[in-house]
Amino acid sequence: MSKVSRETRKITTAEAEACAAEPIHLIGNIQPHGFQLVLDPKTLHVVQYSENIVNLLNQYTIDSLTLSTKILDTPISDWLTFSQPNLLNKLKPDRTIKLELDTHPVIASDIWECVAYMAGGWISLEFIPCSPDAYSSSILISQMNYMLETLRKAQNTKEIFDTITSQFQEHTNFDRVMLYRFLPDWSGEIVSEAVSARENQKYIHMRFPAEDIPKQARALYTLNKVRVFANIDADPSPLIPAKLPNEQYLDQSYSLLRNISDMHRIYLKNMGVKATISLSILVENKLWGLVSFHHNEPKTPPNHIVAQLKITCELFSEIISTYLMPSIKMNQITHLMTVKACIENTFHHAKMVPVSQSLFENSLRTINQLADYDYLGIVYGDNCYTLQHEEFITLEGGSIDAIAALFDGQSGTEYQSFELHSEHKPIPGLENMVGIYVMRSKIPADFYVFIGRKEVVKTIIWGGAPKTVDIVVKNNQRHLEPRSSFAFWREKVKGQCDYWTEKDTKILEYFFTNCKDYTSVKSNELLKNKLEKNAHYDCLTDLANRTYFKCFIENLNPINSFKYISLLFINLDNFKDVNDFMGHETGDRILINVAKRLKGCSRPDDLVVRLGGDEFVIVFTHDKEQELTYLAEKVVKRLGEPIFDHEHTYVITPSVGVITSDVHDIDFNEMLKRADIAMFSAKNKGKNCYHIFDSSDQDAFNKKAILTIDLRKHITNGDMEVHFQAQCDYNKNITGAEVLARWNHPKFGYISPEVFIQIAEVNNLIKPLSLKIIKKACQDFSKWQQFDLMPYFETLSINISPSLLLDPEFQKELLYVFAAFPSIKPNNIRLEITESIFMKNHDLAIENLQFLRDKGFSISLDDFGTGYSSLNYLWKLPIDEIKIDKSFISNMTQDNSLFTMVESIIELCKKLELEVVAEGVETNIEFNILKGLECDTCQGYFFSRPMPSEQFIENYISHANTTK
Template sequence: MTKEIIETRKITSDEAAQCASEAIQIIGSIQPHGFQLVLDADTLQIVQHSSNILDILTAGSSASGYPELIGSHISQWVEFANIESLAALSSKKSVVLEIKESGRVKSSDWGCFAHRADGWISLEFSPSTGSEYDSRVLLSQIDNMVALLKASHDETALFQTLVGQLQEYTQYDRVMMYRFLPDWSGEVVAEAVSEREDIKYKGLRFPAEDIPKQARELYALSPIRLFADIDAKPCPLEPALLPNGQPLNQSLSILRSMSPVHRHYLKNMQVSASLSLSIKKGDTLWGMVVCHHNDPKVPTNDVVSQLRISGELFSEIITSYLIPAEKIKRLTYLMNAQSYIEASFNQAKMANISAALFESVLLKIQTITQYHFIGIIYREQSYILEGSSFLRLGDHTIEALKNLFSTPDAIYFQSEKLHQEKGEIPGLNGMVGIAMIRAKVPNDFYVFIGKEEVAKSIQWGGAPQTVNIVIENNERHLEPRSSFALWRQNISGESSPWQEQDRNLLEIIFNAGKDFFSTKHSQMRINQLEQSVYFDSLTGLANREHLRSFIEGLKEQKHITHVSVLFIDLDNFKDVNDFMGHETGDRLLITIAQRLNECATANDLVARLGGDEFVVVLTHQILPDPTLAELIADKIIQRIGEPILDNAHTLVITPSMGIISEDVKMLDFNETLKQADIAMYSAKNKGKNRFHIFDHKDQDLFNKKTILTMDLRDCIAENSLDIHFQAQVNAQKHVIGVEVLARWKHDNFGFVSPDVFIEIAEKNNLIYPLGLQIIEKACFQLAKWFKRKPSVDFKTLSLNISPIQLIEPNFEKDLLHILKKHAIPENRIRLEITESVFMKNYQTAITALSNLREHGITIALDDFGTGFSSLNSLWKLPIDEVKIDKSFVSSMSKDDSLFTMVESVISLCKKLNLTVVAEGVEHSIEFNILRGLGCDIYQGYLFSKPLSAEIFEKTFLEK
């Protein structure tokens, strides 16, 4: 056998994965210094054994007289002090079982470790004699060690004491305590060596690939690993497989034989025997105690048992004493720091915001946190401390810091290699480590702490991430590194690592600073409100409070006898905000305010109530002058209606105005404004861009709408709205669908048009519950028809959906819940929407409709031709059906242009695979024309009016 190392180089990621996948034990074998028996847990008969057992037990004598191993009862070989303890064995931990001297396996020669291995009982026997150790030495020291461990808060001294006592007890040449770091490399934190060792590893770091992931997982499970002689040939288990056809699970085995990779690794370190203990922090592997010897070494069963107790003791101390002590120390510091930082900000609340104020606050924070960089960004201001220098850096610094967050949702960022990962921050070039947090509300508040570069040196026990490439028996493969010589790694361009305590401090600064700015912002807001309590902040006009004061003060003016109040609302102003943005809308309002001032006299008052509502109060010194009020109103309408040039756009806005004239003595602020408001709505209802003088008929109409609004709430609460059904037929006049129509018969006003109560519902946030009730009733009725008439074959139930319903976040979920409740297939439902749904919430509407279609629900575009959509835009919309408005259907036989339009719609929809429905078909001539053009579905009085459920059933379902 020949072996040649041909290359030692940096390990690649693939090679690292290969190393990590290497077996770390030889399955189906044990080390030959002991022997193993595997029992059936029910019968206690031997089902597997190590091949060396008879040689060991019959050394120097004949094996005659010994029974066959396989199938024999364990009592023929071993007599246990308490055989019932076999039934209580665990699959998570090996335990020492007491055996008697009277069996073939004698207690004077052997000790027994036992555990469950996937249901089988594993018994491992190690020598009890021939040891130079006295197990009582360690036992006598345990009480002293416990006291020392509990009292110690100095990790270095504690760890060194532990390894020193273990080395003295075990007499291994080297005992190291090895702690895992976050990257799973290991640092030797304590070491005790015999006189035979010249090389010292304390303080060195060993690469993570020395103990790959699968090894760490096994070490976390099994607390002790033993390698008595790396040159000893493994002893196989016989038979190789258990009765269930599987190999023995040796995860907890103490005698298991280590892999060739592990053997090579130890040989390269000049080690002939090793013993290692796992130290855990809870369920996580914290580190190990590793014992190395330059000659083969077989520790006795008692020694192994006591060392395992020591490992468990170390784990307990680390978990119960060292970590809590460190936490208490850290929490004490954090509490003191929090108190100091909050006090610094609270004192600052008494002063005005200034650079000097923040310099003082940040310097105080620095004294307790010791960060070289501390920064606060609020809106467009930065307050930054670098060392002892206070900086106020500009937009380029603020922008670079904000850009560190990779996603809009990220609120925390940290880096120890800022220059390498993100680049330098302008103006803060010396900051290479940063931890930063930002607020979602307000979204312009940031706090960061930063560190300078820390040039550091790591001493490795051999170069990390290296591998030997060898040729052995003409085959190329990987082998553990052969060099453990000191290798120093110098690291630059990094800060010291960020710890949990750093984040805690950052959050303390952040929360205290956020509270400070919230308080200061509230104070400034209060001052602004106090200064502008009577004036509108945008336009400079009088506000509502000023208007109230002005009107009530007129009663004290003897030379003023009457007033006229002009209530002005801008027509379609919301469209300006929606389509051109609120900044454009604000500029428009400022211009309107200026024009209103131009139309008023010095004795009048112009006020903005809010939004796009304005009031002009005209004063009359003798008698009310309606003519003057009308002249001013005409002037206002003309002046406001003049084009407004805004950047590259020319805007034209019109007003609707209500006028009321009153005796000053009869003035009531709220009532006067309400009546002027009612008159304004009358002007809007007459076509907008005009004024209307209040009379009592307006009040009656307003009162009716108010009553309808209140009664509609009751109607919805009582679920008393009716629904009717109108048939949809095909070219053969067979019913293939039905549209659901809501009907409301009021006790006092009789039949209320859907146009009226739907508008009321939309304006008063009632449309969503109303719409769900209509859907619920319709689905309930459809389910009844399905149950009574399984032969019901019309394909779709069409439901009208308000734009407000569609964009409600829960609409899809609520609709699907109703369908599931009544067992209505989704593909039976067709939602009818109007073109207005796309005007103000285009993308939201597109997304909502697309999601509904994914469930099989179809979409119809209702009243096509009356809105803004063109034929060219149909292909962009997520729809399945187009309904031609009845106004086109009823006139197409008399108007060639309307006929051409209907023809074009049908032709284009055919090309786009859209179904076409004609609404309002009332005469045969319309039906025949539409059928000739290829229309798919027809709806109108020619076939049926909207009918109650009972009449619809008798008319169409009982044939």
């Protein structure tokens, strides 16, 4: 005899999944207390039958069939006669119907009951013996009416539940009838039970884990409301053949005779059950629970009894749907409507007042008087406003981050948990909240509302230890079986709150929708206020802007105690260099600092304005001119003081233009224009000063306006002249020439290049002007090449504006100009640039210069020493020559430090193999010093003034040719 041992232990996750994945019924066989015939619906011939048909028919009807009796492919008329054959055409796949039989020698109507349904396109007929103690129809109807009347008179759910189980137990004589209700996690609770006198074990109020009725079983219970199992110990009867003519297995989802799996058979046997019926209770097409009939002996219920139970159960489901659920829902709806009205009313009133912490506190307290949660919260902006256990707190940072982290990796807008701490770390400030239900808005992205609950320690009475299995060792083989014990087992559950329900979802939705609407309204109000403020104030410095400034001037009341109104138009000197070199964030911080200093310089009633960029205005009312000059001097001095920013020190000087007008004679546009003109006059005086407007400033402005208009015309007409200034080595040999533009204006005479170049830069004319000058220089240079140029003459130097080298199209246009003069090679041309190019876009400047060098051009760094470049950076730049600015050369004989600097520059350039050009050489002393320092090239009035091409040819080129 084989030895059998049993071990009970906790089920693993893999084992639980294996149990849950087991098929609910065994395909291809039926329970042996009945038999089955499957027909072709067209021919009504048998295409499949159960193996036990011969044995059962011989047992109940006749004793003349043998195993050799042909069954397959025989017409159904050989076996029975239907009272209503036309019902076969009305069969459906999701419903079984009872078919009445007429007298027949094989399958007799007085012995066999027949139920039928469509199974995947085939007619399935199932036969069960009629019960000898069958109830008459009148008795059944009477009992059903009594049950329904009792149900309708029940006063509460307990009476309803107890009525259904007691009546079913009396009606069927099963040893146990249980009403099993599913909970949200799909575990089940026995809410009512009726047992016979011989049954000692009680399961009332016991819980059974979800694994007892796994997901696929619940799905089948929803599909087919009846499951009958007459004898747990009986061996199943297979279907012959195993597959239908279409090579498919018979769909037995609606079969009353379908067999259950071995795992479920063992589960029932471990409970001491020999026969069972299960009826589904569906509420709103969802599985609400089961009525389970258990018997301690095999029991074959007649089909009409099963059908009657099914009808009664459907009526019970209808009673739950029409009586119990509406009663529960009515209470819920009443409460929900009250909470909804409270929420709507609260946020409606909240819209009338400004946003504040006290507003959120009062709103949460009002709502929670009805909602009654342990925690109620709103995350809005940088704060988390929370009511916890009637105490209001405001949380920040870490709490908000933790709530947001609940949605990590999820695209949804809501999250819920009744055991938060097992899924996430506790939320800072809300450590005792173990359950949370939160909704979020993606617009705005930082908006959340949530409800929360504290821990509820639960004591659950299970029918046996949940999540356990038996490991049975039989014949040295291990088998996994369901647990064998269903005795009381108490479990104390911690770290959880009550489950979230549909009512909680509705309340949270009301809370979320109204709160979002409220925050949207308030956000629009804030945006409107912000826009209104932005319309009149500068968002960076919080000073008045141009719009407010104009309104202020135009609405100024002339009936005042002051006589004059003055404008101080302030522009920061070289501020663009700070933005380009140190970045706009640094520039913004400096502008904020300047705004504070201007407010400090002005009086409380004065208006300080930021027009835009680095331009500011102070509106100053006064009676004496001395007050105005005092303010202007104060502004120049205060703004010129060092600014300390992030371990750097900056000195930003102002140029201030001042205009004064009689208070009775104010024209906004005219005053602003004249103040602007005065400011440019201050810049022309050397910057870091103020200038009071006078008539000569207007003349200068008018002249500049005329020059701006005429410059465009002269560029188009090609009226610009090109002059050349010789460059000589220390033996006074001419080695090259610098191209210099000259403009002889018909009205104003020769205009300084500093003037018209600046006009061209500001008015976006620098590119056409430069290309015209370069083209003229090339034309002249190509004429020179017709002469036999002196042996030392090597290069023609051409100035290039820094802005052009950062223009991606300029390089192409430059090469196009030179391509028109094939006699001029790139090595004949030296392009002169200034240090400022490296402050605007250092990497792009180097890249573009390197491109030009690769094409054969040489590069000269002009005005060296006047910008921001350091000697340490020279080796990094793609240059061939350094031009020392004339301010160093002209003063080096009087200042030893300048002499030392010139000497150092020449010495360093020699080591870096860079050529050196000294600009502005005007005396023999300067020339001899530079010669002694071995400066490569000199340029200045000592050798030659700039001159037109014809004079240059006459003085240097043709003369050199004839002297050869």
